[in-house]
Amino acid sequence: MNPNQKEIEEKRGGSGKVGKPLLRVLQGEVLERPPIWIMRQAGRYLPEYRQLRARSKSFLDFCYAPALAAEAVFQPLRRFPLDAAILFSDILVVPDALGRSVSFVEGEGPRLDPLIAEDVWRFGEPEKAIQRLAPVYETVERIKAGLDDDIALIGFAGAPWTVATYMLQGEGGEKDRARKAVYQRPADVDALLDLLVETTARHLAAQVEAGADCLQIFESWAEGMPPPLFERAIVRPTQKLMARLRGLGVSVPVIGFPRGAGAQIAAYARATGVDAIGLDTSVDPAWAREALPSGMALQGNLDPLLLTLGGDALSHGADQVLAGFRGAPHIFNLGHGITPDADPAHVAALVTRVKDGV
Amino acid sequence: MNPNQKEIEEKRGGSGKVGKPLLRVLQGEVLERPPIWIMRQAGRYLPEYRQLRARSKSFLDFCYAPALAAEAVFQPLRRFPLDAAILFSDILVVPDALGRSVSFVEGEGPRLDPLIAEDVWRFGEPEKAIQRLAPVYETVERIKAGLDDDIALIGFAGAPWTVATYMLQGEGGEKDRARKAVYQRPADVDALLDLLVETTARHLAAQVEAGADCLQIFESWAEGMPPPLFERAIVRPTQKLMARLRGLGVSVPVIGFPRGAGAQIAAYARATGVDAIGLDTSVDPAWAREALPSGMALQGNLDPLLLTLGGDALSHGADQVLAGFRGAPHIFNLGHGITPDADPAHVAALVTRVKDGV
Numbered sequence: 001m002n003p004n005q006k007e008i009e010e011k012r013g014g015s016g017k018v019g020k021p022l023l024r025v026l027q028g029e030v031l032e033r034p035p036i037w038i039m040r041q042a043g044r045y046l047p048e049y050r051q052l053r054a055r056s057k058s059f060l061d062f063c064y065a066p067a068l069a070a071e072a073v074f075q076p077l078r079r080f081p082l083d084a085a086i087l088f089s090d091i092l093v094v095p096d097a098l099g100r101s102v103s104f105v106e107g108e109g110p111r112l113d114p115l116i117a118e119d120v121w122r123f124g125e126p127e128k129a130i131q132r133l134a135p136v137y138e139t140v141e142r143i144k145a146g147l148d149d150d151i152a153l154i155g156f157a158g159a160p161w162t163v164a165t166y167m168l169q170g171e172g173g174e175k176d177r178a179r180k181a182v183y184q185r186p187a188d189v190d191a192l193l194d195l196l197v198e199t200t201a202r203h204l205a206a207q208v209e210a211g212a213d214c215l216q217i218f219e220s221w222a223e224g225m226p227p228p229l230f231e232r233a234i235v236r237p238t239q240k241l242m243a244r245l246r247g248l249g250v251s252v253p254v255i256g257f258p259r260g261a262g263a264q265i266a267a268y269a270r271a272t273g274v275d276a277i278g279l280d281t282s283v284d285p286a287w288a289r290e291a292l293p294s295g296m297a298l299q300g301n302l303d304p305l306l307l308t309l310g311g312d313a314l315s316h317g318a319d320q321v322l323a324g325f326r327g328a329p330h331i332f333n334l335g336h337g338i339t340p341d342a343d344p345a346h347v348a349a350l351v352t353r354v355k356d357g358v
Numbered sequence: 359m360n361p362n363q364k365e366i367e368e369k370r371g372g373s374g375k376v377g378k379p380l381l382r383v384l385q386g387e388v389l390e391r392p393p394i395w396i397m398r399q400a401g402r403y404l405p406e407y408r409q410l411r412a413r414s415k416s417f418l419d420f421c422y423a424p425a426l427a428a429e430a431v432f433q434p435l436r437r438f439p440l441d442a443a444i445l446f447s448d449i450l451v452v453p454d455a456l457g458r459s460v461s462f463v464e465g466e467g468p469r470l471d472p473l474i475a476e477d478v479w480r481f482g483e484p485e486k487a488i489q490r491l492a493p494v495y496e497t498v499e500r501i502k503a504g505l506d507d508d509i510a511l512i513g514f515a516g517a518p519w520t521v522a523t524y525m526l527q528g529e530g531g532e533k534d535r536a537r538k539a540v541y542q543r544p545a546d547v548d549a550l551l552d553l554l555v556e557t558t559a560r561h562l563a564a565q566v567e568a569g570a571d572c573l574q575i576f577e578s579w580a581e582g583m584p585p586p587l588f589e590r591a592i593v594r595p596t597q598k599l600m601a602r603l604r605g606l607g608v609s610v611p612v613i614g615f616p617r618g619a620g621a622q623i624a625a626y627a628r629a630t631g632v633d634a635i636g637l638d639t640s641v642d643p644a645w646a647r648e649a650l651p652s653g654m655a656l657q658g659n660l661d662p663l664l665l666t667l668g669g670d671a672l673s674h675g676a677d678q679v680l681a682g683f684r685g686a687p688h689i690f691n692l693g694h695g696i697t698p699d700a701d702p703a704h705v706a707a708l709v710t711r712v713k714d715g716v
Contacts, residue, residue: 176663179661180663180666183663183664183667184667184671223640224618224639224640225639225640226659226675226693227643227682228678229661230642260582261620262618262619262621262640263621263623263642263649264640264642264645265621281583281584282581282582282583282584282588282619282620283585283620283621284621284622285585287622301584303537303587305537305538305541309541313541313542317541317584320586324585
């Protein structure tokens with residue numbers, strides 16, 4: 001055990017109340033100080049992660065190596081008294097398991113072979129995909145086995161539209177191609193979304209079976225969607241995903257994170273059936289508390305840039321987020337993933353600020 | 359006169375009522391069919407524009423050539439019965455006139471020398487900048503002289519934050535650099551914003567003096583701004599700009615277009631003093647009508663992608679926008695500028711759909 005480990009555990013368990021703080025907030029409880037975790041908390045800003053990552057040739061191989069992926073999850077927990085661990089994986093393991101060729105190009109993000117229309121029906125085998133994803137569930141089991149009782153374990157997946165966006169466009173940059181597909185061949189896109197709903201529901205259910213305490217659905221491409229497309233490609237498939245998840249017997253809370261959805265977050269929160277909402281950097285806490293269903297847990301939304309700057313800007317920014325959500329069921333997080341140039345010392349300062357107010 | 363010109367004029371003046379339709383809507387009037395113009399309606403999707411543009415070596419030279427810039431403005435009006443002409447210029451003429459080196463790199467967008475701190479005070483001379491911008495006002499005069507009575511002439515400028523973003527970062531891609539500057543040296547950024555408020559107010563006032571009937575302020579970098587920065591760098595400077603404009607005796611209506619601002623549009627609409635709001639593609643008309651001050655004219659917000667597709671997708675999309683704003687003071691437009699791959703035939707079909715419902 002790390003010399004700081006005892007102190008860290010004391011900080012986490014400080015309240016003395018029953019249950020993991022993150023799960024209590026997800027059930028609508030308002031805590032005096034919010035639980036905290038950080039999107040991409042296991043990641044490149046940590047030197048020990050970069051060292052670990054170097055042991056595997058490709059990023060996907062790393063995701064599929066339970067010992068390595070689980071170790072990545074534990075790294076930030078040894079440094080900071082965070083309230084949650086999140087599975088180390090990628091939203092593109094789903095298309096990968098469905099038989100698409102996925103590769104990650106250094107500095108450019110993921111690449112997939114662009115999808116052609118008939119493909120949608122040809123390759124879709126959710127059951128086989130889940131079998132191929134067995135290493136991911138083994139990772140969840142390993143994390144669960146090593147996790148302190150107070151720390152919640154979050155499973156996750158990309159939302160159907162976000163994953164479809166990658167599949168339809170091949171790579172990150174050309175978002176228009178996916179939107180164009182919805183206009184030009186809506187039936188094909190619906191079929192693809194249905195396939196992703198089914199596969200993603202099973203993928204999330206398997207993570208819960210392996211030990212995940214709650215789930216997050218990343219809708220990373222909600223930005224700039226015209227309302228009719230937002231309804232068709234984001235709200236409806238997420239609704240279906242939630243219904244299918246519940247149908248599979250999964251009852252754990254689900255956080256939806258529709259990044260860049262602007263005021264459309266309200267429709268998303270009301271209609272999809274998710275239990276909590278992740279808010280991106282641009283959302284005003286006061287607006288969210290008024291516009292979203294009362295009592296719904298809210299997660300977010302510090303500007304990640306502040307973790308590269310530190311100092312007064314960071315403390316002040318953190319205090320503004322804390323004040324904005326005071327009195328609401330709030331999970332402290334960033335409004336976007338932590339960046340590789342963030343300083344771990346700033347992360348430590350942030351966690352202390354959030355947990356102890358100093 | 360183009361053979362279609364008479365028919366086009368009849369379509370425009372069809373209502374028989376007094377005043378330019380666009381200005382009537384900006385004053386809060388609800389018309390049976392909304393007036394329409396298209397952001398970047400003078401632009402690369404028109405072959406005659408590409409031909410005209412080839413006569414000038416650099417894009418900024420083109421902007422500073424009144425005969426060429428005015429001709430670009432008239433080109434789309436000869437094709438389509440649009441209700442407004444917009445000055446052909448660029449938001450970066452302001453930093454250019456303030457002495458920054460601006461250049462446009464084909465396919466990459468604008469480049470400016472990055473700003474260093476003391477620069478902010480060193481080069482700021484609003485009066486000299488306005489003198490340098492004389493060709494822009496001559497362009498406005500030329501457009502005004504050739505414009506049909508029913509067509510409104512829109513002047514424009516970039517909002518202080520959007521222009522500052524370009525000045526602070528040097529080029530389009532690296533948005534973080536400007537946001538970082540607000541955190542790291544807020545006083546410098548405030549000084550820069552104040553300089554831009556003063557210069558932009560005078561620039562807009564000069565356009566009105568030359569004949570502009572109304573104005574649009576482009577806030578193209580409102581996206582992803584944390585609420586405290588949105589308030590400091592967007593709302594406050596726009597407030598100051600509006601107050602200064604009114605102080606200079608400018609009374610024409612002003613459309614604010616805070617692109618990507620999401621739910622923060624509501625704060626922008628309430629606090630800045632603009633008369634009307636341009637809505638980007640992602641804004642739900644129903645939400646805007648409820649969240650923004652009652653009776654405020656709303657402009658937007660068709661997905662520009664539909665002008666590359668045409669057909670049923672375009673008609674259906676246009677009808678959804680029309681229905682969404684029916685009963686409100688509405689100016690039909692896109693939610694973002696028209697793209698170079700748009701088909702002029704689709705633009706013609708859109709204008710007919712909006713004006714005649716067929």
